[in-house]
Amino acid sequence: MGQTLFEKIWDKHVVKTIDGGPSVFYIDTHFIHEVTSPQAFAGLNKRGIKVFRPQQVVATADHNVPTLNQHLPIKEELSRLQVEALKKNCAEHGIELYGLGHPFQGIVHVIGPELGITQPGMTIVCGDSHTSTHGAFGNIAFGIGTSEVEMVLATQCLMQSKPKLMRISIDGKLNKGVVSKDIVLYILSQITASGATGYAVEFAGSAIRSLSMEARMTICNMSIEMGARCGMIAPDEITFGYIKGRKFAPAGAEWDKKLAYWKTLYSDADAVFDKEINIKAEDIEPMITYGTNPGMGIGVSGHVPALNEVDEKEKPSFEKSLAYMGLQPGANIKGKKVDYVFIGSCTNSRIEDLRMVAGFVKGKHKADDVEVWIVPGSKQVEKQAIEEGIDKIFAAAGFILRQPGCSACLGMNEDKIPAGKYCISTSNRNFEGRQGPNARTFLASPLTAALAAITGEVGDIREYYSKSELVNN
Amino acid sequence: MSKQISIIRSTAVPLNMENVDTDQIIPARFLKATSREGFGKNLFRDWRYENDDETKPKRDFSLNKPAYRGSILVAAKNFGCGSSREHAAWAIKDGGFDVVVSSFFADIFKNNALNNFLLPVTVSEDFLQKLFAAIEQNPATEIEVNLPEQYISIVSSGEKESFDINNYKKTCLLNGYDDIDYLLSIKEEISNYEKEHVI
Ligand code: SF4
Numbered sequence: 273m274g275q276t277l278f279e280k281i282w283d284k285h286v287v288k289t290i291d292g293g294p295s296v297f298y299i300d301t302h303f304i305h306e307v308t309s310p311q312a313f314a315g316l317n318k319r320g321i322k323v324f325r326p327q328q329v330v331a332t333a334d335h336n337v338p339t340l341n342q343h344l345p346i347k348e349e350l351s352r353l354q355v356e357a358l359k360k361n362c363a364e365h366g367i368e369l370y371g372l373g374h375p376f377q378g379i380v381h382v383i384g385p386e387l388g389i390t391q392p393g394m395t396i397v398c399g400d401s402h403t404s405t406h407g408a409f410g411n412i413a414f415g416i417g418t419s420e421v422e423m424v425l426a427t428q429c430l431m432q433s434k435p436k437l438m439r440i441s442i443d444g445k446l447n448k449g450v451v452s453k454d455i456v457l458y459i460l461s462q463i464t465a466s467g468a469t470g471y472a473v474e475f476a477g478s479a480i481r482s483l484s485m486e487a488r489m490t491i492c493n494m495s496i497e498m499g500a501r502c503g504m505i506a507p508d509e510i511t512f513g514y515i516k517g518r519k520f521a522p523a524g525a526e527w528d529k530k531l532a533y534w535k536t537l538y539s540d541a542d543a544v545f546d547k548e549i550n551i552k553a554e555d556i557e558p559m560i561t562y563g564t565n566p567g568m569g570i571g572v573s574g575h576v577p578a579l580n581e582v583d584e585k586e587k588p589s590f591e592k593s594l595a596y597m598g599l600q601p602g603a604n605i606k607g608k609k610v611d612y613v614f615i616g617s618c619t620n621s622r623i624e625d626l627r628m629v630a631g632f633v634k635g636k637h638k639a640d641d642v643e644v645w646i647v648p649g650s651k652q653v654e655k656q657a658i659e660e661g662i663d664k665i666f667a668a669a670g671f672i673l674r675q676p677g678c679s680a681c682l683g684m685n686e687d688k689i690p691a692g693k694y695c696i697s698t699s700n701r702n703f704e705g706r707q708g709p710n711a712r713t714f715l716a717s718p719l720t721a722a723l724a725a726i727t728g729e730v731g732d733i734r735e736y737y738s739k740s741e742l743v744n745n
Numbered sequence: 746m747s748k749q750i751s752i753i754r755s756t757a758v759p760l761n762m763e764n765v766d767t768d769q770i771i772p773a774r775f776l777k778a779t780s781r782e783g784f785g786k787n788l789f790r791d792w793r794y795e796n797d798d799e800t801k802p803k804r805d806f807s808l809n810k811p812a813y814r815g816s817i818l819v820a821a822k823n824f825g826c827g828s829s830r831e832h833a834a835w836a837i838k839d840g841g842f843d844v845v846v847s848s849f850f851a852d853i854f855k856n857n858a859l860n861n862f863l864l865p866v867t868v869s870e871d872f873l874q875k876l877f878a879a880i881e882q883n884p885a886t887e888i889e890v891n892l893p894e895q896y897i898s899i900v901s902s903g904e905k906e907s908f909d910i911n912n913y914k915k916t917c918l919l920n921g922y923d924d925i926d927y928l929l930s931i932k933e934e935i936s937n938y939e940k941e942h943v944i
Binding site for chain 2: 284285287288290291292293294296298300301307308310311314315319321324328335336350351353354357394399400401403414415416417418419420422423426427428429430431433435465466469470499501565586588589592682683684701703704705706709710
């Protein structure tokens with residue numbers, strides 16, 4: 273019997289298996305950031321041990337950094353202390369840090385791929401659930417808690433049990449105006465926010481194969497929102513083309529050797545999955561969430577479920593969620609006013625996302641009563657946006673291009689959406705209070721968000737663009 | 746923090762809500778500490794207080810009801826989804842709980858809980874509803890969680906259900922061992938593995 277992509281990588285990383293228990297699982301690359309690492313370093317210090325393989329650890333500051341005036345000291349004391357603790361810990365343990373002011377600084381899941389650190393066949397972890405993003409390159413990448421960060425720092429290993437395997441295939445051609453964020457929001461609306469718990473998910477099918485790396489990352493990024501241990505896509509020419517020539521990518525003979533190995537990384541034709549889901553690309557329309565978990569999504573032309581469409585058992589959470597969002601059961605979502613537009617986060621802050629937004633808003637201006645924040649995923653994305661003149665398009669549209677960080681994705685810094693306000697956001701979570709206490713979040717694609725920025729309300733992008741203006745991605 | 750877990754007998758606090766995510770358990774703005782202690786104070790912060798004001802507890806939130814006490818938290822389906830932040834497990838443990846019961850846990854949360862000697866007990870949807878009913882009817886209902894024999898029971902009625910936990914984790918909890926203690930003890934094997942392994 274053939275093997276799945278997951279199994280091929282898993283098998284290579286098992287150091288040993290405990291009888292009737294988990295496996296000792298080896299980690300190739302470990303990303304760390306300021307929020308989930310301090311207690312792990314404190315643990316090492318308490319034990320009097322050093323980081324085991326510092327050259328396999330890469331650090332950045334992203335979660336609570338300010339996105340304006342990054343050259344100034346961080347005003348918020350606790351944030352500053354965390355960023356300083358990271359600096360000190362990295363220096364003490366010999367870890368490379370791309371901190372504030374470094375040309376490589378940015379959201380951890382944006383910088384790994386863009387620097388060529390993220391490669392097929394690896395195992396990658398980080399104390400952040402969206403580590404699943406890296407799986408777009410055909411590796412096993414997942415988020416871990418701080419105790420596990422400590423384990424990996426101390427031994428480069430974790431105790432892991434093998435998850436079940438699921439394949440989600442999306443075949444066919446995407447409709448115009450439908451981008452990768454819509455695909456993943458659609459999957460979530462079909463299988464719910466816990467539909468893949470306990471599974472490693474491989475995304476496959478012709479619609480996935482047609483996507484760029486940036487777009488694939490958006491999908492794997494949100495696999496954690498289905499509860500999946502990790503999300504992955506088999507590497508192909510698009511993957512290899514993206515990696516080649518990047519800062520830490522292999523080169524020369526090393527490249528040829530790696531490439532030959534990477535080409536073996538796919539699920540064999542006779543590999544067996546514990547669960548298979550098939551989706552037709554044609555069924556997907558531009559999506560938006562109306563509730564307080566990412567599984568509560570609908571097509572923009574649809575309506576919030578009516579009470580009689582909701583399972584009896586789910587009614588209490590459904591009603592609580594709508595009360596929080598200030599929405600009525602059965603209401604249309606189209607035409608709903610928004611106050612803020614946030615384009616950013618590790619889901620949609622890459623150069624391709626910014627290009628997509630710029631392509632649509634060029635020559636247009638934002639609605640008067642809407643505030644638009646654009647937060648690039650990294651210093652490199654920011655630099656490229658400026659080189660391409662995208663910053664000027666944004667400025668002319670009345671948008672603010674801020675500096676890289678997680679920003680309003682989780683509102684740990686000062687970028688918070690005020691209580692009661694509606695924000696259409698390209699991030700990945702619409703939980704209560706995620707973007708600030710009592711903030712209300714609609715998750716959508718960069719295109720749908722850009723449209724809302726111009727009109728001030730939720731709209732259907734398909735009605736707006738003329739044939740060539742938008743590229744599917 | 747009590748590191749060993751064996752048999753726990755206690756009243757319980759019900760939280761009958763599905764999809765409780767880690768942002769609710771501990772909102773992101775409280776993640777700025779650099780130590781593991783003190784998160785219990787902000788457990789379920791935004792559900793507990795009106796407008797973030799500690800002098801205005803929300804009366805209908807179960808953790809605020811004086812009738813509900815104990816070291817067992819009984820929660821509805823898909824508990825702990827969302828972020829990988831271990832602060833959620835710290836906050837629950839620091840808030841005085843040793844056990845969380847649900848019919849379904851998010852993966853990362855479950856691992857984080859186990860790493861902090863907070864025992865996640867997965868029960869059937871049926872048994873979960875029985876627990877909620879028993880606690881709501883009489884908040885003084887005692888629940889027993891027996892790790893050595895792997896069952897959970899409602900003491901007064903004797904109704905019980907067994908639960909799964911892998912042997913390795915069970916041994917860790919019963920003896921108060923960490924994964925990290927174990928991994929450090931096999932460092933040589935790890936180094937040997939590395940010699941054969943190319944990244
Ligand atoms: S952008 Fe949001 S989801 Fe991504 S790493 Fe930062 S906080 Fe996590």
